[in-house]
Amino acid sequence: MPVQAFMDGVDDRQRDDLESTLTGWWKELFRAVKIGPDEDFFMLGGGPVLAETIRAKVRGKYRVDIPAEDFYDARTIAKMADYIQIRQASAESWCIVPIRTGGNRRPLFLIHGIGGNVLGFFSLVKHLPADQPVYGVQAQSLQPGAKIHVSLEDMAAHYVREIRRLQPHGPYAFLGLSFGGLVAYEMARQLLAAGETVGLLGMLDTWQPSYMKRLPNPGSLPVRVYQRLRLVWLGMRRLNLPHKMIYLRNRLRNRALRVFYRYLAARGGGKISESMKSVRDINWIAGIQYPVLPYAGQVTLFRATGENDWRLPQDLGWGAVAAGGVDLHPLPGDHGQVLAEPNVSLLAEQLDACLQRISSDVRMI
Template sequence: MNPTVDDVLDTGYRHPRDPVELWLARQWQEVIGFAVGIRENFFELGGNSLDAARVVNAVLEELGVQLPLNVVTEHPTVESLAARLRDHNGRLADPLVEIQRGDGTAPPLFLVHPANGQVGAYAGLAQALGEDFTVFGLQAAGLYSDVDPVTSVRAMAATYVEAVRAVHPTGPYLLGGCSTGASIAHEMAALLAEDGAEVRLLALLGDGLLDLGPRFDQPPGDLVAVLDRWKELDLVPPDATTGFVSRSARVWQANEDAVRDWEPRPYSGPLDVFLGPPPDRPAFADWPSAVTREHTPPDGDVAGALRGLIG
């Protein structure tokens, strides 16, 4: 098995798995001063009652949920507090998810979801990049609501470009993706370049370099069995339901269909292709481009290779 970002870190850190856990982990990072895993105790990490009040205030300001002041004492981990908030977060289904907020010295990095539509797989990569870097994930429609998944790479790319420009209007743009996300990121880069925007990075990541989270080999038959397996592997929160498995299966199938029906449009910029150990060679390594630069990060250190490209 190829090493992943989490293997390289080897710190016991367990990354967030959904947008609520991602958002809470970011709030804790800003209050405490460093990245935290979903099961680390807020107070054992150095948080105090004033810090807890800042978290409660952030929940009220950004999510519109008034929590009691002692809520962090009762729910001292990201995982536990996320379960309290999950039913109240109306922004859960937004395509753009802020994974990590950096200091603004570098343009933000936008990473597009793999085939399962989720962006939690990029949390470990964001942490490994370092706290200087702002990292956003783009997640698929239909995971956290009953809207129909999008079945076209070009339609997804157009929607995601709009979301990206809402927070970063003028570029330059740093884009990347793994699995289905590689195709969508390529299409986004082509759209932005056609519009005269500067795309400084288009990073396409091989599947073996990241822990991509929940997967399907085929549409599931027994949703309960799939959910139990995902929980056993710690791929979903404890309060995940078979409804989430069903929506995930629809998203996965839509992404599979979208990539199958898509042909790369011409893109004049360079492709930075990240490969795992041989014989890993994903299809995008052979997409036509003026310049294709292949990288095989030593020990699976994708973050180090990305930092070198971003500068």
């Protein structure tokens, strides 16, 4: 089931009808008698052709497009229903998604990862106290026809403007997922420069990119080329010939798009046709080109400990730029498991403790 507070203002019957319609489509495609709300589309045998059939049905009935790159995130009935309602709820403001609007605490803003949407945060919000308002910040580049910010600084400035319409003054509380941690970092820097306060600059397994660039390279050029080609081979070895061609075409297209986005970033952004838009690649270019400057406050880092790299310090390089130091919270599992059970329960517990500390500090002032 979806996060209850996200359903503020959404009719329960409307949600039931949505899930019922999606379930009917899935049963028809998979010729199944019963499909539960949490069954995985791909585990049921779904592939690109069936995914496109579902996407077309969603576009036709709900006027919501689920890009192919987002379909994996929306691969269950419940998550697909969440995705549709997020896109419908954010029709006026594409960036700010009201996940939970009730409660008397200061709101928590969850900043999207490289994929651009905020679906992955729903499991986290379920574990936070009911009186904690939560808003998702999804990628502005998801909005059809809008000017695209390829510079991370411009992206952050846009999100800050949208957030301040909802919360004009601080202290602000942010948690950014991976790439979103970089965006939250720049948002915090801009707010401090504007004379505002940031109570929580939270990062969920975010590596400091300028530190990463200084690390010793793990292999020579031939070794790195071999590893890259091996990844391509692993990605396509089980595909049939038509799907191999599609896979290679998509890889080449993404490479070409990244070159185009670099050019666009140098020009200060602009409008991109929907056929030329790849949210992941836009964010990837924004991340690698972001010049990390010092931050006067503290970084709160929730770090996955399952993927230890001998080249990285425990603080993932943030201690070198955060004047207020790094408040480190280790989490079990690897990067892809931080928002999955049972790790997400521990994350919610640690995050809530940080948010309560901010509230106490505000009352003392």
